[in-house]
Structures are given as C-alpha cells and as structure tokens.
Amino acid sequence: MSEDEEGASAPHLPTTAYAVLGLLAFGRELTGYELRKWSMNMRFFYWSPAQSQIYAELRRLLAHGLVTERREARPGRPDKRFYRITEAGLAEFARWLRKEPVEPVVIKHSVMLRLFFGHVADPDRLSDVLDDYARWLRQQRDELSVLRPELSDAFAYPDLVAEWGELFYAAELAAVDEMRKRLRRRRER
Amino acid sequence: MSEDEEGASAPHLPTTAYAVLGLLAFGRELTGYELRKWSMNMRFFYWSPAQSQIYAELRRLLAHGLVTERREARPGRPDKRFYRITEAGLAEFARWLRKEPVEPVVIKHSVMLRLFFGHVADPDRLSDVLDDYARWLRQQRDELSVLRPELSDAFAYPDLVAEWGELFYAAELAAVDEMRKRLRRRRER
C-alpha cells in the first residue's frame, strides 16, 4: 500500500504543483497567501490558479515531503503557515524541469473564437470585441513593463520571460490591428 | 421546476458547447465524429475538446432544444446520429456571440514556464526546449498554410482567423529566436 511515500520516484504531480514548487525554489519561505500573489505575476504567460487550488497543492507537496511547514499560532484564528522547499523538493523540481516532456502550449483564444464565427455576428460587435481585446493587451503590456525593472538583475530568467511577454503582447497588438483593418475593408465593400 | 426547458432564456453553457453549436451554425448536418474533426481545425487557436466531451455537449444541446437529432439505424451497432442546429439554437448562438462578455484569453505557456525557472535547469536543456518549441511552431504554421487555401472564399471569417494564426506563429517564432540569442549570450559570458 501507500505507493508514494518518502522515496517514491517521480510522483507525477500536475503542472500547477510544479509551478508552486518552482516559486518556492527561489529559496524563500512563503505563506499560501504570498504564493498566490506570486503566482499572479505569472498570469502574463500562465493562468493563475484559484486560491483554493494553491492551498490544496501545498498540502499535497507537504504530504510528498517536497516542502516543510512551519506554523505560527494566531489565537482565535487558524495558524499562519509558512512553507519552505526541501532538498527532495528541489531535486524533484529539477528532475521535472530537466526530464519531463514539456506539456503542449495551450491557447484558448476566445477572441479568435468569436471572429471565427463572425458570419453570425454583426460587424459592429466584432469590432468592439477586437477593441476591448486591444485595450486589454495594452494594459497587460503596460503592467509588464512596470514589473520588469523590478526583476532585472536578481531574477534573470523571469526577466527574460517578461521580455518574451512584451514581444508577445506587441505582436498580438499588431495582429489585432491588422484584423481591424481587414474588417473595415470588408465593410466598405 | 426544471429550470431550463424550452423557452428558458440564456442557459449559460460552457464555451465548448458554443463552439460545437457554432460549427453547426455553418448549416451542415453533422455527426459527433465529424464535429470532432472540425473542432480539430480550431486547435490552432482553441484547444480541441476530447471526443467524449463533444458527445456530451451534443446531448446537452439536444436536451436544450438547440439542435435536432436524426438517427440512422446500423444493425448490430449503435445508431449513427446526425445533428442539425435549430432556430432556437441559431438564436442562442447569436445571442452568445453578441451579448455574452468575452471570456479572458487563456494561455498556459509551458515553455515560458520552463524558462521562468531557468536558474534550476541547465542551459542545454533550456536550449533544447526552445528548439523543440520552434519545431512545433513551424509545423503548426505549415499546417495552417495548407489549411488556409481550403477556406478562402466560402469561409471568410475562418480564413481571417487563420491569417491571424499565421501572424501569431510567425511572431512567436521570432520571439523564440530572440530568446535563443539571449541564452547564447548568457552562456558566452
């Protein structure tokens, strides 16, 4: 019984678990709450899991011995819990990073989906959808450009990804613009 | 009781249901099997649901009266089922397209995620991951460019989205290239 206790090799956890583990791999001791905020910084390229999900993953990581928990009593309220990555946790994270095949990149592009079915919508609506999306893209881009200088030296790889993010949003913005032009041209005919 | 029978306004279905409904909105009578193949053409910008999911959605759409089912007996095997969109289905699809707020675009970029945690990986691995991703991107781009001429006139909007897809893959490819350069530069120092 109990397949994966202590030494059990490769517990194959969901990617979210590794994302959380990875955040702890920067070395800091963090609470679930803090982890959630950090995970929100990944929203530019990876969706942010729900709060309840993070707490669930932490419990699982703990059960696998990949993190340790330190409790701080807070009378009248649940203990505050701090998590830190273990040796085994770091090893498992490195294994995942090095050996596990990379999951396919998932895009659920609701805006493209709308446009795909454009023959049922009226052109004004499509145009609005694209405008909204462009606004959102600009906002993401701006937030990223604020975030980036905070990373720079201490976090070289996150900074690299942030740059990728900026390229990504810029390209997407250009594409949206192109689509808007095409739509306009269609309407004029 | 039974909240959503016939006339119940806005049954708020999952996006996948609308995607299936949308495919039927092109007017053809299709089987679950065919629908699955069509949905795979959306993989360039929207993930393809599992086969079982499609059949499940069709049952739900039928229960809501948004599609009709025509059965063809095949002795010794389950009936073959053809689906066609109803008036109500088309109306509901149009309502969704026009009125429902667009869900946020979801990106689960496992490659960016890997790079984000690059300090734990060895540079060779990162480089490989990027190479694999670039290969995949090129393949997607090529498949799209094959698909596109088949759409062109009859399906103007899908064609538009396909073009967006091409821009998307081209930009992503350029970004990957940039990341590879940066990585190389880091290693040389």
Add this chain to the structure above:
DNA sequence: ATGGGCATGTAACGAGTTACATGATTTT
C-alpha cells in the same frame, strides 16, 4: 490478414473553480 478510419458509448477520475465563511489588521 492487418491496420487504419468511421462511429458510438461510458465509467472513473482529477483538476480547477465558485462561493462562501471567519476574523484580525491596516489604510483611507
């Protein structure tokens, strides 16, 4: 005759969300 495509079906599971609840502390 063997493998692939057509075509349906379903049981079991897991990931992840929503929605709620509690209560202290800090900021406006």
Add this chain to the structure above:
DNA sequence: AAAATCATGTAACTCGTTACATGCCCAT
C-alpha cells in the same frame, strides 16, 4: 466608519481527460 488587505479554510460542483470497449468497412 468603511474598505481593503492579510490569511486560512471547506463544500459542492463542473469541466474535461483518460482509458477502455464494440464493431463495421476499406485499403494494402
């Protein structure tokens, strides 16, 4: 005084996947 932030927790649910099973027909 109100609102936001900190911080945890749980129950119910649904979406969606995996994995299997059946069996015909067609091409090689």
